[in-house]
Amino acid sequence: MRAASVLAVNAGSSTLKFGLYDGEGVAMWQGQFSGLEPGGTPAAPFEAGPPVGAEPLPWALAALRLRLQAERHSPLAVVHRVVHGGARADAVLPVSAALLAELETRTPLAPLHQPHNLEGVRAFALAFPALPQLVCFDTAFHATLPALEQWLPLPQRLHAQGIRRYGFHGLSYQHALQCLRRCGAAVEGRALLAHLGGGASVCATEAGASVACSMGFSALDGLMMGTRCGSLDPGVLLHLMRQGWDLERLEALLHRESGLRGVSGLSGDWRTLRASRDAQAAFALALFTHRLRRELGAQLALLGGLDLLAFTGGIGEHDALLREQAAQALACTGLRLDPHANAAAQGERVQPIHAEGSPVQAWVVPADEGRVAALAAWDWLRQGEDARHA
Structure with missing residues (x-):
């Protein structure tokens, strides 16, 4: 059986x-x-x-x-x-x-x-x-976001309608923290977690709780992604609306025609762009990396220091060059990668990639949101069993 x-x-x-x-x-x-x-x-x-x-x-x-x-x-x-x-x-x-x-x-x-x-x-x-x-x-993990991180600078009546920052990729971040905790990593300190794939975000945690996330009211916000634009000056939308763009055309632009696909003019798939010799493909990768470094720096400022950096998601698990370039943006913390460990990490297992003596740890964690959901389901089933036998 x-x-x-x-x-x-x-x-x-x-x-x-x-x-x-x-x-x-x-x-x-x-x-x-x-x-x-x-x-x-x-x-x-x-x-x-x-x-x-x-x-x-x-x-x-x-x-x-x-x-x-x-x-x-x-x-x-x-x-x-x-x-x-x-x-x-x-x-x-x-x-x-x-x-x-x-x-x-x-x-x-x-x-x-x-x-x-x-x-x-x-x-x-x-x-x-x-x-x-x-x-x-995916939003539940970010229920711990402080008020200053939740609020958007809009009238209070709109906040009362639920227009606020929520954060996403929560199941992925929960899984990364669970794996790292089992490995004895420094997850109870100040951590930056990067879920990088077709959708991409960065989350800052303290004592294992979310305190900031690059995604906000919707899954459009924050980092540049495969086909999504990420953070964008709302004035761009007003400008396009004055040119006659309707809601459907704007939604298609923001969700399906932007990001790596839009900038490269070739593809929203990171692997395709890495393999390409096209100059615009290389520029799209550089822009993605630039915006990632910028977001890591912003959340580092909120944390006031760093104990751990972790990468997950398809790009985060498999692209050693991106991890190296992201870590360089945090060199002010003392973080140093082990180049051999970083090159070898391909997401098959939880793997440290920081150099010996680095005051900040760095890890690669294979994504598995299903495991987090399954464990929550098991807890629900056991609570029901306990209630039936109470």
């Missing part, structure tokens, strides 16, 4: 990532369906029949359900990553119609993620009707 497990899922616009985790948060099985976007070529991480006569997402769920049955896996719950939970600080919540309706109102603030996250919740509820459906929020 297979060990008890929970199924953690992350539904995106073209992918469905999943993982089975035991009660200790150990991944028993992980995989990803791809090509689920309209017109895409669906692909499964295992042998599965073609999606004849079926939409890609229901096909993927049907294939997953059959594979779980064949492997005799019987998860106790399904837990979903949801990007924007608003001001909620809950680690995990059971899905309800009221909760889904509330989360729908957050869709304009994370249009690349939220609608697909919620579509995944509904699809799994249909495919696995006997299992509890739970949600975890």
Whole structure:
């Protein structure tokens, strides 16, 4: 008989990532369906029949359900990553119609993620009707942000409507801190954590709690990203509106046509740009690095010193040159990387990359938001069991 497990899922616009985790948060099985976007070529991480006569997402769920049955896996719950939970600080919540309706109102603030996250919740509820459906929020980790970090310099009535800074990538930052704590790293001090991938942000923590994040009201803010612009003078939007740009055109510009893709004119994929000899591709990488160094410096000033720097996410785990250039911006803290350790780190495991004697630690941590969500789901299940036996 297979060990008890929970199924953690992350539904995106073209992918469905999943993982089975035991009660200790150990991944028993992980995989990803791809090509689920309209017109895409669906692909499964295992042998599965073609999606004849079926939409890609229901096909993927049907294939997953059959594979779980064949492997005799019987998860106790399904837990979903949801990007924007608003001001909620809950680690995990059971899905309800009221909760889904509330989360729908957050869709304009994370249009690349939220609608697909919620579509995944509904699809799994249909495919696995006997299992509890739970949600975890990327924003919940940042509930500890101080008021000065939350507030935007707008009229108070707008703050009362929820227009404030929330922060994102919280599940990734939680996972990084959990891994680093197990390794005895200096996470209880002043830390800068960089989640660098198609979406990118920097988070400052003290004693393991978020005190600043480069992302704010929406997942557009902060660092330059794969296709998102990051921080932008709002005067640019006013200027374009005066030229006749409507809401849909502006949304497309900010979310899908900017960042690395827009600046390079080639691609939003970091690996493609690294491999290119095109001068504009090189400039896009340089601009990304410049804005990362700038944000690290800003959050360093808020912390007033530094004990640890950590990189996670696809770019953060695999690009040694970017890590070196980012660390150079923090040389004033005494941070020194070990060039051999930095070159060797590729995200396969939690790995220190600081030089011997460096007063500031530096680490590379493989991202695994699913593990954080799974552990939260296990806590929820155990609390329910305790209540039933009370």
